[in-house]
Amino acid sequence: MKSASNPIPNLSGFSERNGSWYAEEIPLSDLASQFGTPLYIYSKKSLTEAFQAYDRACVDPTGHRRARIHYAMKANSNLAVIDCFKKLGAGFDLVSGGELARALAIGADPKSLVFAGVGKSADEIAQALQAGVKCINVESIAELHQINRVAQQLNCRAPISLRVNPDVDAQTHPYISTGLKGNKFGIAYHEVLKTYREAALLSQIDVVGIDCHIGSQITSTSPYLDALDKVLDLVEQLKKEGITIHHLDLGGGLGISYGSETPPDITEFTNTLLDHVAKRGFAYLDVVLEPGRSLVGNAGVLLTQVEYLKPGAEKNFCIVNAAMTELMRPALYEAYHAIVPVQNKNLKSLTYDIVGPVCESGDWLGKDRTLGIEEGDLLAILSAGAYGFVMASNYNTRPKPAEIMVDGDKAYVIRSRENTQDLFSSEARLPD
Numbered sequence: 132m133k134s135a136s137n138p139i140p141n142l143s144g145f146s147e148r149n150g151s152w153y154a155e156e157i158p159l160s161d162l163a164s165q166f167g168t169p170l171y172i173y174s175k176k177s178l179t180e181a182f183q184a185y186d187r188a189c190v191d192p193t194g195h196r197r198a199r200i201h202y203a204m205k206a207n208s209n210l211a212v213i214d215c216f217k218k219l220g221a222g223f224d225l226v227s228g229g230e231l232a233r234a235l236a237i238g239a240d241p242k243s244l245v246f247a248g249v250g251k252s253a254d255e256i257a258q259a260l261q262a263g264v265k266c267i268n269v270e271s272i273a274e275l276h277q278i279n280r281v282a283q284q285l286n287c288r289a290p291i292s293l294r295v296n297p298d299v300d301a302q303t304h305p306y307i308s309t310g311l312k313g314n315k316f317g318i319a320y321h322e323v324l325k326t327y328r329e330a331a332l333l334s335q336i337d338v339v340g341i342d343c344h345i346g347s348q349i350t351s352t353s354p355y356l357d358a359l360d361k362v363l364d365l366v367e368q369l370k371k372e373g374i375t376i377h378h379l380d381l382g383g384g385l386g387i388s389y390g391s392e393t394p395p396d397i398t399e400f401t402n403t404l405l406d407h408v409a410k411r412g413f414a415y416l417d418v419v420l421e422p423g424r425s426l427v428g429n430a431g432v433l434l435t436q437v438e439y440l441k442p443g444a445e446k447n448f449c450i451v452n453a454a455m456t457e458l459m460r461p462a463l464y465e466a467y468h469a470i471v472p473v474q475n476k477n478l479k480s481l482t483y484d485i486v487g488p489v490c491e492s493g494d495w496l497g498k499d500r501t502l503g504i505e506e507g508d509l510l511a512i513l514s515a516g517a518y519g520f521v522m523a524s525n526y527n528t529r530p531k532p533a534e535i536m537v538d539g540d541k542a543y544v545i546r547s548r549e550n551t552q553d554l555f556s557s558e559a560r561l562p563d
């Protein structure tokens with residue numbers, strides 16, 4: 132049900148046919164009957180196509196690979212999702228020991244792993260070094276020294292990049308902007324050269340790359356080109372000083388359409404960046420890209436059921452069985468997700484706020500949506516594949532939903548629904 136209040140993105144894995152929504156070849160209503168709701172559903176076709184759109188640009192017409200995709204698994208770290216990307220040839224961008232454990236659990240090559248994050252603990256650094264990751268992206272001088280100390284204790288070398296904060300405005304939501312000088316991420320631009328000089332003198336450190344990630348849900352290429360130029364200026368300067376950089380990590384952040392945005396096409400965007408690297412004479416660098424959202428965001432939906440329709444004094448409420456506990460983005464960033472009835476019954480339309488059962492006024496999933504629905508109907512919340520399940524919580528002692536991957540006419544449970552007993556099975560009461 133597309134309307135000005137409810138713009139719908141173009142999706143490759145989900146479609147409406149004769150008034151019913153499908154995941155690839157399976158009606159969403161069948162998945163709800165079989166697996167219950169709330170339910171996360173991913174399309175293998177959709178995530179495969181998004182990966183291939185990046186990968187097409189990573190190999191030039193002569194067959195030379197000029198860049199590699201390291202999927203940022205923070206966007207969706209389900210083992211089946213990351214295994215699909217591994218089989219397509221992806222490496223991974225990690226931000227915790229937990230994500231490292233996931234990558235190792237699917238047999239990812241440690242040399243395909245880059246480890247980022249502003250507050251890595253000594254334990255996490257040790258795990259990464261012992262696993263033999265390709266690179267640790269360093270976010271502060273204090274962390275650089277910590278890595279050197281840990282490597283000394285383990286008697287090994289630590290391959291590092293410095294994450295540059297280029298002070299570029301990615302023109303995105305303040306909570307997901309990371310490349311401005313007021314953000315906690317990266318090393319301030321004017322301190323980068325000094326920090327590289329310091330790194331080059333440390334006993335266990337091997338300088339291998341340079342890294343930059345300016346934010347998320349970025350819908351234009353120009354902030355990337357600004358950041359890229361600033362980073363390449365540093366590489367040039369480092370070369371003059373005899374500090375050799377082998378790889379250039381441009382981070383992730385490319386936005387998707389949630390309904391009305393018009394982000395650049397993935398292949399064109401990647402070509403523009405890689406052509407710019409070559410034009411400035413740095414084609415010899417291995418480029419790493421770390422997309423997350425643009426690989427999985429539109430490959431997932433959250434299926435929910437209407438519990439009650441509640442007319443209010445000022446607003447009508449549609450109370451569904453999913454909440455901020457399943458999908459936090461609206462509550463956290465006031466993010467927009469298109470919401471569609473799974474079966475269009477041609478009912479009279481009313482305007483609703485779509486809200487969950489959680490005891491917070493901030494628990495909403497969509498505002499002012501004009502929908503023709505009745506109690507018991509199923510709704511699909513679109514574009515929920517990225518930063519959806521991974522941000523789910525058990526607030527209000529709510530079990531996390533199941534996750535399903537659809538491949539053509541087959542559906543696989545890739546995470547079982549939690550049950551209530553499990554939520555407090557590790558808790559203990561005090562002795563009497």
Ligand SMILES: Cc1ncc(COP(=O)(O)O)c(C=O)c1O
Pocket residue numbers: 203205206224247248344346347348382383384385421422423424425517
């Ligand atoms: C270092 C780093 N790389 C990659 C990403 C992935 O970003 P996105 O999902 O917007 O592509 C993030 C997320 O913010 C990040 O912090």
